[in-house]
Amino acid sequence: MPSTPSMPVVEMTGIGKSFGGVPVLRNVDLRLDSGTVVGLLGANGAGKSTLIKILSGVYSADSGTISVDGQHLGSASVTEAQRLGIRTVHQELSLVPSLRVYENVYLHAELTKGRRTPFAPLDRETMIRESRHVLRDVLGIEVDVRATVEDLPIATRQLVEIARAVHERAKVLVLDEPTTSLEAREKAQLFQVVRDLRNQGVAVIFISHHLDEVTDLCDRTIVLRDGAVVVDAPTAELSARDMVTAMTGRLVDHQYPKKQVQLGEPVLAVDGLTREPVYRDVSFVLRRGEILGVVGLAGSGKTELIRGLAGSLPAASGSVTRNGSAVRLGSIRQARRLSLIYLPSDRKVAGIFPEHSVAWNTTISALQRIMGRFGLSPARELSTVNAAIDEYGMKVSGPDQVISRLSGGNQQKVMLARSLLGNADVLLLEDPTRGIDVAAKNDVYELITSLVEAGKSVVLVSSEETEVLGMCDQILVMREGRVRANLAAGDTSLPQIRLIAMSSEGDDE
Ligand SMILES: Nc1ncnc2c1ncn2[C@@H]1O[C@H](COP(=O)(O)OP(=O)(O)OP(=O)(O)O)[C@@H](O)[C@H]1O
Numbered sequence: 001m002p003s004t005p006s007m008p009v010v011e012m013t014g015i016g017k018s019f020g021g022v023p024v025l026r027n028v029d030l031r032l033d034s035g036t037v038v039g040l041l042g043a044n045g046a047g048k049s050t051l052i053k054i055l056s057g058v059y060s061a062d063s064g065t066i067s068v069d070g071q072h073l074g075s076a077s078v079t080e081a082q083r084l085g086i087r088t089v090h091q092e093l094s095l096v097p098s099l100r101v102y103e104n105v106y107l108h109a110e111l112t113k114g115r116r117t118p119f120a121p122l123d124r125e126t127m128i129r130e131s132r133h134v135l136r137d138v139l140g141i142e143v144d145v146r147a148t149v150e151d152l153p154i155a156t157r158q159l160v161e162i163a164r165a166v167h168e169r170a171k172v173l174v175l176d177e178p179t180t181s182l183e184a185r186e187k188a189q190l191f192q193v194v195r196d197l198r199n200q201g202v203a204v205i206f207i208s209h210h211l212d213e214v215t216d217l218c219d220r221t222i223v224l225r226d227g228a229v230v231v232d233a234p235t236a237e238l239s240a241r242d243m244v245t246a247m248t249g250r251l252v253d254h255q256y257p258k259k260q261v262q263l264g265e266p267v268l269a270v271d272g273l274t275r276e277p278v279y280r281d282v283s284f285v286l287r288r289g290e291i292l293g294v295v296g297l298a299g300s301g302k303t304e305l306i307r308g309l310a311g312s313l314p315a316a317s318g319s320v321t322r323n324g325s326a327v328r329l330g331s332i333r334q335a336r337r338l339s340l341i342y343l344p345s346d347r348k349v350a351g352i353f354p355e356h357s358v359a360w361n362t363t364i365s366a367l368q369r370i371m372g373r374f375g376l377s378p379a380r381e382l383s384t385v386n387a388a389i390d391e392y393g394m395k396v397s398g399p400d401q402v403i404s405r406l407s408g409g410n411q412q413k414v415m416l417a418r419s420l421l422g423n424a425d426v427l428l429l430e431d432p433t434r435g436i437d438v439a440a441k442n443d444v445y446e447l448i449t450s451l452v453e454a455g456k457s458v459v460l461v462s463s464e465e466t467e468v469l470g471m472c473d474q475i476l477v478m479r480e481g482r483v484r485a486n487l488a489a490g491d492t493s494l495p496q497i498r499l500i501a502m503s504s505e506g507d508d509e
Pocket residue numbers: 019020024042043044045046047048049050051091395396405406407408409410435437
């Protein structure tokens with residue numbers, strides 16, 4: 001590892017930025033040395049993405065200076081930042097869905113045969129070969145590089161996005177919450193890539209809400225609170241508790257707020273639910289007041305199963321009983337009519353209406369609730385939305401703020417509020433705390449708890465096994481499309497769940 005105390009690769013000094021008169025970054029200094037990984041932590045809306053967008057040339061700062069390798073980076077220009085060697089994986093994935101994987105990897109940097117002119121024929125063979133190399137040999141995933149991006153699961157898209165950033169040698173690699181859709185194995189692979197790049201002298205900025213990832217990977221940690229740096233120290237000197245306290249300004253309890261709720265009658269029972277080849281012969285009974293967790297590796301069928309229950313990936317065979325009657329979950333509309341409401345993990349699929357306000361996005365599925373006698377009641381809409389803003393601690397300027405102007409985690413809170421406001425009786429939640437900061441996560445768990453106390457039932461599909469262990473009553477572990485074990489949360493452990501998820505050694509029978 002290069003150890004000379006040489007000039008930093010990146011030096012940001014006194015960075016200030018306001019949106020509509022509201023300061024988002026205040027006098028931020030960030031120094032980045034080659035061959036180091038710096039973790040950037042902060043609550044939802046603290047200013048992390050804004051800071052790295054300034055470094056990547058997406059926004060210009062209102063004040064302060066930036067230099068890269070001693071060269072001054074002037075007003076916002078993505079091209080200029082890229083020329084200086086800065087590669088960024090943004091929080092909102094930016095692949096073009098209609099293009100193929102390799103075309104996305106080489107977007108705006110297409111290889112041509114001969115001289116690079118607008119008329120030169122494209123060198124597709126090399127682009128395909130190189131994309132395949134980066135994805136398979138470097139990132140360790142099998143994906144057809146000729147596949148169209150919109151046909152890929154979200155985890156694979158995230159990896160393609162990362163491939164795009166690493167295929168050209170960067171000086172500075174910026175990763176804004178790159179692990180949100182990744183499972184343990186893919187995460188480990190990504191971390192290996194980051195470590196290799198560090199050893200080759202690349203400087204890395206790594207943003208995450210997972211403190212253990214930061215502890216594991218980062219040499220130094222910077223904590224932003226309300227747009228100002230409150231900690232900048234070697235990671236080894238910081239405990240998880242120090243990090244949380246710095247982020248939130250208070251101590252946050254790490255306990256899951258699970259309460260034992262008296263379980264009622266079965267509200268949803270499925271028997272032999274099958275949709276080849278993604279899920280097969282799935283059976284369970286969900287009772288009133290119960291939280292049913294579903295875990296498994298990527299590709300285990302857990303996401304497809306919840307989509308099956310939501311009606312978007314309907315089963316071809318098997319039976320479903322809802323409150324004692326046989327029903328079909330053949331479409332999203334049918335599931336909704338049965339008060340089964342689904343929260344997808346991908347905000348883009350979840351149908352954010354980017355140009356509309358927080359209020360509009362929150363209440364769109366709860367319209368009947370806020371309809372007054374003479375149509376939509378603005379007063380009721382306002383009170384509903386204000387209550388949601390309060391309950392989730394959303395960082396917004398007000399109900400009228402356009403949703404695309406919110407930080408990623410705050411957009412996720414709006415989506416969650418929407419799914420909970422509808423007339424849901426059974427909630428189908430897919431990674432509900434994805435992208436949500438440590439403090440707000442606890443609020444989400446409290447909310448789920450109060451929902452089951454009020455007699456609702458929840459199916460919780462999650463890539464965080466600890467969350468499932470901490471919050472659920474019953475846990476299904478899936479592997480290769482089948483339920484391999486149905487466990488009472490009180491009788492199992494993390495190692496047991498992992499073993500079953502990964503190999504036949506852990507199976508029930
Ligand atoms: N284009 C914009 N216009 C107006 N306000 C914005 C814009 N982009 C960001 N903001 C505001 O700036 C603040 C910081 O947002 P930012 O996206 O940097 O937060 P973050 O730390 O990345 O949060 P998260 O963890 O949720 O991703 C938020 O209050 C957000 O609403």
